[in-house]
Amino acid sequence: MAKIIGGVATTHVPAIGKAIADKKFNDPYWRPFFGGFDYVHYWLAREKPDVAVVFYNDHGLNFFLDKLPTFAVGAASEYRNEDEGWGIPVSRSIAGDPALSWHIINALVADEFDITMCQDMLIDHAVTIPMTLMWPGEKWPVKIVPISINTVQHPLPSMKRCLKLGRSVGRALESYPQDLRVMVVGTGGLSHQLDGKRAGFVNKEFDSLCMDALAGDPDTLTLYSIHDVVEEAGAQGVEFLNWMAMRGALTGRVTEVHRNYHIPISNTAAATVVYENGDGAERRAA
Ligand code: DHB
Ligand code: FE
Numbered sequence: 001m002a003k004i005i006g007g008v009a010t011t012h013v014p015a016i017g018k019a020i021a022d023k024k025f026n027d028p029y030w031r032p033f034f035g036g037f038d039y040v041h042y043w044l045a046r047e048k049p050d051v052a053v054v055f056y057n058d059h060g061l062n063f064f065l066d067k068l069p070t071f072a073v074g075a076a077s078e079y080r081n082e083d084e085g086w087g088i089p090v091s092r093s094i095a096g097d098p099a100l101s102w103h104i105i106n107a108l109v110a111d112e113f114d115i116t117m118c119q120d121m122l123i124d125h126a127v128t129i130p131m132t133l134m135w136p137g138e139k140w141p142v143k144i145v146p147i148s149i150n151t152v153q154h155p156l157p158s159m160k161r162c163l164k165l166g167r168s169v170g171r172a173l174e175s176y177p178q179d180l181r182v183m184v185v186g187t188g189g190l191s192h193q194l195d196g197k198r199a200g201f202v203n204k205e206f207d208s209l210c211m212d213a214l215a216g217d218p219d220t221l222t223l224y225s226i227h228d229v230v231e232e233a234g235a236q237g238v239e240f241l242n243w244m245a246m247r248g249a250l251t252g253r254v255t256e257v258h259r260n261y262h263i264p265i266s267n268t269a270a271a272t273v274v275y276e277n278g279d280g281a282e283r284r285a286a
Helices: 015-021 032-048 096-110 127-132 158-173 204-214 218-222 226-233 235-247 280-285
Strands: 003-009 051-056 071-074 078-081 114-120 142-150 181-187 254-265 266-276
Touching: 003 071, 003 158, 015 127, 015 158, 032 071, 032 127, 032 142, 032 181, 032 254, 051 096, 051 127, 051 158, 051 235, 071 096, 071 204, 096 158, 096 254, 127 142, 142 158, 142 204, 142 235, 158 181, 158 218, 158 235, 181 235, 204 226, 204 235, 204 266, 218 235, 218 280, 226 235
Parallel strands: 003 181, 051 142, 051 181, 071 114
Antiparallel strands: 003 266, 071 142, 254 266
């Protein structure tokens, strides 16, 4: 059976891609951020996932405002990157796992989630930057199942809905018969606003509150409406919805084993967190 080993949540600011291309790892501006990945690399080398389910938001590359699904699940054997306008190198493609994608799609629809299924799907910096941060080498050792959540055009799904989406994906993973080690990724956030009167807005207190609650008590965060989240975290801080879904997919006893938080990277409060998902035995004892 598939095993959900844990999750990584991280910011996906495009400027990180340029800094990686320019090898600025030890630059004083970048070091506090990149240093937060030393533990992630250690954890991934130890845990050796086979597949990553990636909750992210498309920024107008694959979906635009004319047609924008609330939830979209990739079912391709390969995902191409064609990021436009961010000034970062186009990334190599990432392999998919169509069989696992279809298993998740079937389970979500059976669970009454009306998702969009995508047999052809371009991925943007919200997938490629976290992948490059997690595995900086030449080759990605995992296949992915990308799941896109609309954080761009209102009305957005609620915090509660995204947590439930994640929980449904978690149950689907647990019922997958293949022996796979699965990790879950949530990208984006934390607080940031890219335009308007509050451009540059970040909120350390709210970010801390969200991170403090996420591992042990994510349901308390569902009390925040989307308008509350925009007010507290900024217009693009709603990317935290991806973190909620990631957390929902961790079905065991969840422990935060690593956290790095640094302000700012570009316009964003940058955060990197690693979660472990207690195994079945631990769950039964809990
Ligand atoms: C920035 C942050 C994002 O989440 C994004 O998608 C694009 C840009 C930024 O802070 O520059
Ligand atoms: Fe973003």
